Amino acid sequence: MINMKKLRLGIIGYGFMGQWHNNHAGTLEEVEIVAICDTDPEKRAEAPENVKMYTDYKALLADSDVEWVMISVPNHLHHDIAIDAAKAKKNIIVEKPCALNVQEFDEMYQAAKDNGVLFTVDQNRRWDRDYCTVKKVLEQNSIGKVFMVKSSHYGVFGRMHDWHEYPECGGGMLYDWGVHLIDQMLDLIPGKITQISADMKCAVNKSVDDYFRILLYFDNGLAAEIELGTFLLKKLPRWYVAGDTGTLVVENIKADEGAIYRAKEFREALPKTVKNIDAGPTRTFSVKAEDVVSTEPLPEIHRKHNDWNDFFRNIVGVINGTEELIVKPEQVRRVLQVMELARKSAALRKSVDFE
Amino acid sequence: MINMKKLRLGIIGYGFMGQWHNNHAGTLEEVEIVAICDTDPEKRAEAPENVKMYTDYKALLADSDVEWVMISVPNHLHHDIAIDAAKAKKNIIVEKPCALNVQEFDEMYQAAKDNGVLFTVDQNRRWDRDYCTVKKVLEQNSIGKVFMVKSSHYGVFGRMHDWHEYPECGGGMLYDWGVHLIDQMLDLIPGKITQISADMKCAVNKSVDDYFRILLYFDNGLAAEIELGTFLLKKLPRWYVAGDTGTLVVENIKADEGAIYRAKEFREALPKTVKNIDAGPTRTFSVKAEDVVSTEPLPEIHRKHNDWNDFFRNIVGVINGTEELIVKPEQVRRVLQVMELARKSAALRKSVDFE
Numbered sequence: 001m002i003n004m005k006k007l008r009l010g011i012i013g014y015g016f017m018g019q020w021h022n023n024h025a026g027t028l029e030e031v032e033i034v035a036i037c038d039t040d041p042e043k044r045a046e047a048p049e050n051v052k053m054y055t056d057y058k059a060l061l062a063d064s065d066v067e068w069v070m071i072s073v074p075n076h077l078h079h080d081i082a083i084d085a086a087k088a089k090k091n092i093i094v095e096k097p098c099a100l101n102v103q104e105f106d107e108m109y110q111a112a113k114d115n116g117v118l119f120t121v122d123q124n125r126r127w128d129r130d131y132c133t134v135k136k137v138l139e140q141n142s143i144g145k146v147f148m149v150k151s152s153h154y155g156v157f158g159r160m161h162d163w164h165e166y167p168e169c170g171g172g173m174l175y176d177w178g179v180h181l182i183d184q185m186l187d188l189i190p191g192k193i194t195q196i197s198a199d200m201k202c203a204v205n206k207s208v209d210d211y212f213r214i215l216l217y218f219d220n221g222l223a224a225e226i227e228l229g230t231f232l233l234k235k236l237p238r239w240y241v242a243g244d245t246g247t248l249v250v251e252n253i254k255a256d257e258g259a260i261y262r263a264k265e266f267r268e269a270l271p272k273t274v275k276n277i278d279a280g281p282t283r284t285f286s287v288k289a290e291d292v293v294s295t296e297p298l299p300e301i302h303r304k305h306n307d308w309n310d311f312f313r314n315i316v317g318v319i320n321g322t323e324e325l326i327v328k329p330e331q332v333r334r335v336l337q338v339m340e341l342a343r344k345s346a347a348l349r350k351s352v353d354f355e
Numbered sequence: 356m357i358n359m360k361k362l363r364l365g366i367i368g369y370g371f372m373g374q375w376h377n378n379h380a381g382t383l384e385e386v387e388i389v390a391i392c393d394t395d396p397e398k399r400a401e402a403p404e405n406v407k408m409y410t411d412y413k414a415l416l417a418d419s420d421v422e423w424v425m426i427s428v429p430n431h432l433h434h435d436i437a438i439d440a441a442k443a444k445k446n447i448i449v450e451k452p453c454a455l456n457v458q459e460f461d462e463m464y465q466a467a468k469d470n471g472v473l474f475t476v477d478q479n480r481r482w483d484r485d486y487c488t489v490k491k492v493l494e495q496n497s498i499g500k501v502f503m504v505k506s507s508h509y510g511v512f513g514r515m516h517d518w519h520e521y522p523e524c525g526g527g528m529l530y531d532w533g534v535h536l537i538d539q540m541l542d543l544i545p546g547k548i549t550q551i552s553a554d555m556k557c558a559v560n561k562s563v564d565d566y567f568r569i570l571l572y573f574d575n576g577l578a579a580e581i582e583l584g585t586f587l588l589k590k591l592p593r594w595y596v597a598g599d600t601g602t603l604v605v606e607n608i609k610a611d612e613g614a615i616y617r618a619k620e621f622r623e624a625l626p627k628t629v630k631n632i633d634a635g636p637t638r639t640f641s642v643k644a645e646d647v648v649s650t651e652p653l654p655e656i657h658r659k660h661n662d663w664n665d666f667f668r669n670i671v672g673v674i675n676g677t678e679e680l681i682v683k684p685e686q687v688r689r690v691l692q693v694m695e696l697a698r699k700s701a702a703l704r705k706s707v708d709f710e
Contacts, residue, residue: 261588
């Protein structure tokens, strides 16, 4: 594209995610990594040679070549740096979770608005293949009226690493993965959430949450479940969505396993005779009888698995006036609200009101 | 056994369950089917020839050969017949659900106490192989401290049959199967329930519930989930129990599939390097890596699948003073309380307080 404005980015925090962005978004023609900042000499040593290096993020913010900043430091440091970036008139991308709570977010976003800069969050999992598949099936209305949605993510290693082990740094799985799973669910299901009911545990870690189950009750009647554990040793499907004409199962994040299931004998054609099955003698209810259920493949999704650069392509589109911002600050705020209320519900062991 | 007192039973209601009891419990040496009653000539025609037949249950209740009655009529008729049976000084077995609500139960049980007769309910699924397997694993403390329990039952046919389609007869799946799944969970997990959160739907049936998810928050910190649907076309495991040293999965009611899963690399041995997996680059969290999880077979359970006659053998033991009653009226009442509060929670779309 001739005359396309590039995304001129300074990366603040060159740990795992900072390096990821340099090595991925940095390869895009539309993105130019102008500067990198880290306090740690070991991390700075990982940086490419042709990029300006800073040890103090305020020096990076003073660099007039930097038009955008990617704030990819540990979670508890996002707030102050974002506010300083706004004051320095830099457009802002924050790693997820954007903030530790809604109050922090409000201060950060207010600073962005006051200084007339753009503000978004790297909610890259909006572009995951599994999520895009579920979204497409629901948009196509392929399984009728949906009455149940489960988003589950089970891991086997148990413990966290690095600063994710410490609550004061914004550690734990609600911040690390919950923020994605909630963001996806809110993007997927329209309508207000009336009630939130959550269970959270330090199941195998001592000080940060590594298991949670969050139920979101929407005003359209749907109850959506989000469940994650780092020590759940048998995998369940990543997505299970039940509609009144079929069931969608996406087995994994890559979305290369799964199907849409349909009943061959539908409700009108209940078996006339009682059958003896494992559950006992039954007509209505039975465990799955293979011969009455057919399967269809998942719909085609025309995107590479884990090409999260679409997040940056969207920002380039915004810069060039050809696209709207996909990850909107208001959405980010709503996700943080849900996270706060999930913690509250889990602490009270009661459901709590929302919108 | 010489001088063993038999269970001399009159069956009131010779539909599906009445016939089941005649054909199964009736074959036990310890049980004698003395009389059968049904208002429907077609059902009476199914009865064996050597048994006294009645068309009016009051006539059966007046028969002095009958010492126990099995009340296996549609759910909404249990209450009046049980009270009449108590007044006729018959010991009472009621089909599940015992009553439509706690008030009905209280009146029935009070009548039994006032008349000095025994009272129990055919909660036969306490003897299911899957449930006995889970109970044994928990009793043996095989998976450490349990932090999550799921009991799920998914069917594919969708609709109900016969009177189960009508709310006024006590139709729907909470009464039909929920009563079993709740009874099992209360029997499995000690302690008080502090909070109940439920979602219930008429997903593919018009007038009765055919989907529910009930969360029971116990005072020991555990949140147990019970989920059932008649139109969930991909089966999930019947039981999923997560502990801090392993995971138990019982795939089906027959309990001939499933395992105890253990991590080979435990928390201390988190992989040192970042791995690129389907979920993205990660250390802590990953979708299941087969090579780090080992499996153990489910424990041996020395009972036949679906030999529900153990329920009747227990009553014979009670009659002969060798056993305590296993299905206690107080337990039956607590299950009905949970069912009432689950309905209330689902209607309010809020969690509700319990014990």
